[in-house]
Amino acid sequence: MPRTAETASFKFNHTMIRVKDPNASLKFYTEILGMELISKNEFSDFTLYFLGYDHSNGEESVDVKQANRTNREGVLELTHNHGTENDPNFQGYHSGNSEPRGFGHIAIAVDDVEKACERFEQLGVTFKKKPSDGKMRNIAFILDPDGYWVEVVPTRF
């Protein structure tokens, strides 16, 4: 089904999740998952962080990436409501995988799931499902700092 002219420009730009502690989340999504911080938009009560993978082999400048932030797919938006990170009464965010259910997970595709998961283990990442658990040996689920599920799938099944 080719697209019509009316939707020809449409892209699935981003997915937004709320995070308790942006430092922990940025560390996880950049240092462990290899995303890049494209844009940080600070408001009085909250800050938005837009992350995504660099597909330019490091060629694109930060300015170009920021300018193209909504003209691409695969962007992750983290919303930080100020203060949650050091509020002892903050209950944490809901992963969507216990009642009430809804959102399930985001997924990262990697060339070698086993190798990627060995590295995640070494880096102390929490697993929901290791590749060796259960029947599906070619996928895994890890947890981000807020407990959101991140599926790890092979780029080629």
Next chain:
Amino acid sequence: MPRTAETASFKFNHTMIRVKDPNASLKFYTEILGMELISKNEFSDFTLYFLGYDHSNGEESVDVKQANRTNREGVLELTHNHGTENDPNFQGYHSGNSEPRGFGHIAIAVDDVEKACERFEQLGVTFKKKPSDGKMRNIAFILDPDGYWVEVVPTRF
């Protein structure tokens, strides 16, 4: 920050949400938002639908798209737990935007937000925020059949 060899293959492949009625959701995401059904994986209790935008200008075959389903970004996975669509006791899924909060929305980038929203109105789409509501005139929020928020943003701010 260029990526390291360890994460060089990584892609933000997909986002998964649960849906009550796949017919309603497929109609919304294909006919209204212009995505394409790339893959349908049926199991005994549930079915997974993978959707995404065609960026090949209609050149790629369904087989190629299916084979590349995890080797790209911008894929939306809809999980249908069989029976919810006609279960009078099913309470519906949680959008993540009332307590307990977590996931917030997905976002579609479009060249002309106003024009896209006029079309959405004509097609009977429910709006959470029209472009003319509030201060941010260049974005909108529409609701998918389960009440998940879909932000509509311009490809160029």
